[in-house]
Amino acid sequence: MTGAGIASKVGIAQSQSPGSAGTGGLRVQDGHVSVETAALTAVIEKGFIRSLKSKITGDEFVQTFDLNQSPALQLIYRGDEAVAVDESKFGSISCRQVSDHRAEFIFHSWDGDGVLSVGVDPASGDLLLEPSAYSSRPGVRACRWSLKGIRQDLELVAPLFQGVKLRLDDPLIRNTRRNWPVSWKAAFAVLQSQSAGFWIHTQDSAYRYKALKIGTREVARVLGFDTEAYGPIDDNLSAGGLAWRINVYQGDWKVPAATYRDWLWHAYNLNAAEARRKQWIYE
Numbered sequence: 001m002t003g004a005g006i007a008s009k010v011g012i013a014q015s016q017s018p019g020s021a022g023t024g025g026l027r028v029q030d031g032h033v034s035v036e037t038a039a040l041t042a043v044i045e046k047g048f049i050r051s052l053k054s055k056i057t058g059d060e061f062v063q064t065f066d067l068n069q070s071p072a073l074q075l076i077y078r079g080d081e082a083v084a085v086d087e088s089k090f091g092s093i094s095c096r097q098v099s100d101h102r103a104e105f106i107f108h109s110w111d112g113d114g115v116l117s118v119g120v121d122p123a124s125g126d127l128l129l130e131p132s133a134y135s136s137r138p139g140v141r142a143c144r145w146s147l148k149g150i151r152q153d154l155e156l157v158a159p160l161f162q163g164v165k166l167r168l169d170d171p172l173i174r175n176t177r178r179n180w181p182v183s184w185k186a187a188f189a190v191l192q193s194q195s196a197g198f199w200i201h202t203q204d205s206a207y208r209y210k211a212l213k214i215g216t217r218e219v220a221r222v223l224g225f226d227t228e229a230y231g232p233i234d235d236n237l238s239a240g241g242l243a244w245r246i247n248v249y250q251g252d253w254k255v256p257a258a259t260y261r262d263w264l265w266h267a268y269n270l271n272a273a274e275a276r277r278k279q280w281i282y283e
Contacts, residue, residue, distance in 0.1 A: 028097040037125040047072030054248040065149035076142040085114040132240020142226040143239035150221040157253040159185035169220035179211040199256040205267040
């Protein structure tokens with residue numbers, strides 16, 4: 001990716017620089033996955049990220065929370081009805097190592113089954129999470145993976161309303177679902193402190209529908225990332241197939257936004273579109 005070039009121009013360390021990416025690795029032990037890349041360390045348990053630490057700044061971005069209070073994986077039906085895919089109804093969650101750079105959480109429950117693939121991109125240093133779920137009940141709209149325990153001081157920077165920087169408990173965004181591309185203009189979300197943060201995005205060039213769920217009525221500091229099924233959904237039984245990329249950065253939100261912009265420009269060949277602009281636009 002070329003975002004590292006833009007970041008270097010503003011004098012900020014860019015964790016996604018290919019030149020700085022280490023070999024990294026992933027290990028399964030005692031039911032959880034430990035991940036290390038050039039930029040971060042993470043611990044994932046029952047499908048939740050319960051630790052996300054920057055190796056650049058030393059920041060821990062995830063606070064302690066109850067892993068059993070709500071599920072990491074859900075099936076979404078009409079009207080934003082969320083059905084848990086976890087161990088609460090005679091279910092089980094197991095974890096297995098697939099390779100040095102991949103592991104899987106396997107979910108079995110009364111209402112559905114699911115897989116959360118955990119991976120590492122050695123080139124970018126991204127942590128990759130790819131959720132999918134299946135049910136015998138038709139009408140599946142989306143598969144949702146949730147990120148909980150977001151540190152209290154982090155604000156959400158996202159392309160909503162042409163761009164916002166708000167606390168997660170702000171009534172303008174709390175307990176809302178923003179769908180791409182209508183109200184979530186680009187598929188990334190940044191969690192920003194004063195001088196560092198982390199971000200989540202997906203590199204989708206196939207126009208897959210997706211959505212961002214911000215908080216719930218009970219808990220504000222949670223984000224849900226929805227991968228929507230192709231319609232019509234009346235007979236649909238499953239959803240999934242998008243990899244959500246997570247990484248840390250130092251600086252402000254413009255650092256990850258530049259990385260996303262560069263990927264978008266290349267993936268959709270926007271140089272050709274830009275070349276058709278009239279010169280007076282730049283005046």
